[in-house]
Amino acid sequence: xxxxxxxxxxxxxxxxxxxxxxxxxxxxxxxxxxxxxxxxxxxxxxxxxxxxxxxxxxxxxxxxxxxxxxxxxxxxxxxxxxxxxxxxxxxxxxxxxxxxxxxxxxxxxxxxxxxxxxxxxxxxxxxxxxxxxxxxxxxxxxxxxxxxxxxxxxxxxxxxxxxxxxxxxxxxxxxxxxxxxxxxxxxxxxxxxxxxxxxxxxxxxxxxxxxxxxxxxxxxxxxxxxxxxxxxxxxxxxxxxxxxxxxxxxxxxxxxxxxxxxxxxxxxxxxxxxxxxxxxxxxxxxxxxxxxxxxxxxxxxxxxxxxxxxxxxxxxxxxxxxxxxxxxxxxxxxxxxxxxxxxxxxxxxxxxxxxxxxxxxxxxxxxxxxxxxxxx
Numbered sequence: 001x002x003x004x005x006x007x008x009x010x011x012x013x014x015x016x017x018x019x020x021x022x023x024x025x026x027x028x029x030x031x032x033x034x035x036x037x038x039x040x041x042x043x044x045x046x047x048x049x050x051x052x053x054x055x056x057x058x059x060x061x062x063x064x065x066x067x068x069x070x071x072x073x074x075x076x077x078x079x080x081x082x083x084x085x086x087x088x089x090x091x092x093x094x095x096x097x098x099x100x101x102x103x104x105x106x107x108x109x110x111x112x113x114x115x116x117x118x119x120x121x122x123x124x125x126x127x128x129x130x131x132x133x134x135x136x137x138x139x140x141x142x143x144x145x146x147x148x149x150x151x152x153x154x155x156x157x158x159x160x161x162x163x164x165x166x167x168x169x170x171x172x173x174x175x176x177x178x179x180x181x182x183x184x185x186x187x188x189x190x191x192x193x194x195x196x197x198x199x200x201x202x203x204x205x206x207x208x209x210x211x212x213x214x215x216x217x218x219x220x221x222x223x224x225x226x227x228x229x230x231x232x233x234x235x236x237x238x239x240x241x242x243x244x245x246x247x248x249x250x251x252x253x254x255x256x257x258x259x260x261x262x263x264x265x266x267x268x269x270x271x272x273x274x275x276x277x278x279x280x281x282x283x284x285x286x287x288x289x290x291x292x293x294x295x296x297x298x299x300x301x302x303x304x305x306x307x308x309x310x311x312x313x314x315x316x317x318x319x320x321x322x323x324x325x326x327x328x329x330x331x332x333x334x335x336x337x338x339x340x341x342x343x344x345x346x347x348x349x350x351x352x353x354x355x356x357x358x359x360x361x362x363x364x365x366x367x368x369x370x371x372x373x374x375x376x
Contacts (some may be wrong), residue, residue: 005224043336044173048180050339051081052188054217054222059185060374071186078182084230086171128273210347217346221339225318228302229259235295236265243280243288260338261322262315265296287337317345 055077062073122132138145184191199211237252254263269292277285318338326335
């Protein structure tokens, strides 16, 4: 009798296990298919949500000035964002394309003439003599120089072509994300309630608090990291344009990327300073040096002004987020990765603090009872 009961229970267990496995398998297949369907939209929707959170205070102020027309305010901000984010990329891509097209045409016609280096170039520390030799070879015998450095030239051209393709994809992604952000900002109340409901359901009683912390972190990173990098690149780039530095749009964009990755702008500025001193007189070169050095160090006083209070993100977190995001999602991942990793850092540190508070709370009555027993 016992064996029959045991056999029956075993049969029920096996049936339940098989049925559960089938259900889990079907659910897994459904999730995989769903992910494949929504995968192309994850990054633009996520980036649109981040932009909407960062621009929401400005949207409310603009809506009040427009008699409560929040949809119009969101649309205007989206169009302004398209102009501010897309125009620099278009300038950089256009500058690189024009330079390559002109160089290609000149090479085909055989009319490329590079002025020879001055003695100042050879006197530069560390890189002076090698740079002088390479420059002199290209100036005196272009065909021999191209033949000698053909592999390096091919790698450079491939990198530039990849950059142009990535820039075009990024422009399209930015436009889509800004349109999505405009929709989020126009329906902010319903979106906010939905996010808070999901947060409470997933996290628990601290869900609403964590949702507010996430919004504060997004604003802090976009203003204190992306905003500072944008202002710094404008200050440095204006010097490049005023003093006629070659490839000024591309160098300005590199300064912008370095600013987001929390790398010092002086890494870009110092070689340009050496170049300016080698081709211009001492007075304008000195003015250029002072200008770009002050602009390159401007992040030291801009960050305390723009970075949100109470939200302090360590530099390695931003650096890893920016580099990892760029590797995984291209140029737009440069912004997205820094924001996402900063959010996770803040949520993790907050969770640790909550855990410590939870552990310390039960200990207090025990300490009181122990103190009372010692007094007795």
